[in-house]
Amino acid sequence: MRKFSGDRLLVATHNRGKLEEIAKLLEPFGIDVTSAGEMGLAEPIETESTFVGNARIKAHFATQATGLPALADDSGISIDALDGAPGVYTADWAETPTGRDFGMAMAKTWDRLEAVNAPFPRRAQFRCTLVLAWPDGHDEVFEGVMPGQVVWPMRGDQGHGYDPIFQPDGFDLTFGEMDRWQKNQISHRADAFRKLVAGCFT
Ligand SMILES: O=c1nc[nH]c2c1ncn2[C@H]1C[C@H](O)[C@@H](COP(=O)(O)OP(=O)(O)OP(=O)(O)O)O1
Ligand SMILES: [Mg+2]
Numbered sequence: 001m002r003k004f005s006g007d008r009l010l011v012a013t014h015n016r017g018k019l020e021e022i023a024k025l026l027e028p029f030g031i032d033v034t035s036a037g038e039m040g041l042a043e044p045i046e047t048e049s050t051f052v053g054n055a056r057i058k059a060h061f062a063t064q065a066t067g068l069p070a071l072a073d074d075s076g077i078s079i080d081a082l083d084g085a086p087g088v089y090t091a092d093w094a095e096t097p098t099g100r101d102f103g104m105a106m107a108k109t110w111d112r113l114e115a116v117n118a119p120f121p122r123r124a125q126f127r128c129t130l131v132l133a134w135p136d137g138h139d140e141v142f143e144g145v146m147p148g149q150v151v152w153p154m155r156g157d158q159g160h161g162y163d164p165i166f167q168p169d170g171f172d173l174t175f176g177e178m179d180r181w182q183k184n185q186i187s188h189r190a191d192a193f194r195k196l197v198a199g200c201f202t
Contacts, residue, residue, distance in 0.1 A: 002138055004069060004200045012036045012062035012072040014043050017160025022073065024184055025193045029201050036062045036070070049088055051075065051129035052141055059133035067135050071196075075128040075188060077162050079109070079150060081118030087127075090162065103154075106165045110152045121149040126166060126175075126188040130196050140200060144192030159183060 007030055011022055014037040023033045036043075036058075044061040046054040051074040058072035076090030086093045086109070094105035113122050126146045133139040147169050154164035156176025164176030168186060175183050184190050 001199045008032045010068045010070040012058040012070045055129045055131040059131040063133045071132045080123040124150050128188040128192040130192045142192045142195040144188045146188040
């Protein structure tokens with residue numbers, strides 16, 4: 001496995017919520033982050049039907065644009081009673097003509113569960129795939145998961161995306177009710193980062 005050496009890493013994301021979590025996850029290793037969003041890089045279109053496919057698109061796009069190694073995160077929530085939806089299309093469910101609306105996306109998620117009369121608890125997993133890519137085309141892939149259930153109504157105003165309707169197993173709080181420190185101990189993203197750190201940073 002190829003090691004990353006450096007104290008600054010380009011993160012190929014335009015999502016500020018993700019970026020804040022990633023910055024905190026890398027802080028203990030003495031690595032600062034810069035994001036594709038902050039660098040003004042374009043957002044490539046995520047045309048693949050898998051998390052790894054889309055993470056590869058984002059990581060390789062950023063590394064080719066800059067000549068620097070780049071880390072991408074592709075993530076989403078897969079709901080058992082919806083045959084794994086929204087999954088890779090989690091962000092798409094929030095799209096509106098004027099930008100993303102996660103309140104709408106969470107309401108849509110619950111409506112779909114009601115429409116199929118899904119049994120309780122409404123099982124789901126958050127998934128995160130990380131791809132660390134180098135300018136010569138090499139990459140390394142790491143996957144993380146956090147099982148739990150979809151709950152309603154929304155609870156909590158911390159975090160981002162679908163956090164207010166996801167209650168991870170073993171906790172009474174939703175991700176939206178956890179502070180970033182607590183979420184970063186247990187999340188799908190933390191799980192993937194543990195593997196990334198073990199493989200590429202040590
Ligand atoms: O911890 C999370 N807590 C709540 N929601 C989350 C989380 N992790 C991913 N999500 C949701 C947000 C987004 O709607 C989708 C990921 O889509 P995804 O394409 O990977 O990210 P994105 O478009 O927001 O940013 P970017 O592609 O620039 O990294 O899943
Ligand atoms: Mg995206």
